[in-house]
Amino acid sequence: MLAHVIQDGSNYYGIVGLTAPSTFSSYSNTFSSVAQGFARLTDASKLNRQSEKIRIKTATGTQTLDQALAANGIPANRREEIAILNGMQRSDRLSKGMLYKVVAK
Structure with missing residues (x-):
């Protein structure tokens, strides 16, 4: 298991990657890159979308x-x-x- 806690202003987000011990080394970089790639969404075209x-x-x-x-x-x-x-x-x-x-x- 690899867990990351991300603070964005007053909000906290937990991201947990879980796999079998035998495959952890295969997935640990992916788990970390997901958490490290966290960024606040500011693109107005995505924020202002209307649902179908x-x-x-x-x-x-x-x-x-x-x-x-x-x-x-x-x-x-x-x-x-x-x-x-x-x-x-x-x-x-x-x-x-x-x-x-x-x-x-």
Whole structure:
């Protein structure tokens, strides 16, 4: 086990690396580098991120899930991910009134 305590202002953080004694020498440098790499996050682009939310949509006609996602502005590189979220294949057909999920900010 290798433990580090980090103080950041009035906050204290404990980082513990734990492994079997036989593999400790293999991991000790990794454990230390994680703790020594600790830095306060100040990048505004990361601090000000808005989470994505799942929205429920209603199919307006007979179409594939892929067509419905495209019509809702889902980029092509995220459609497989959204199909998995829906438990469907992109080629599965939606009937009018069927509910499906999209992800949006």
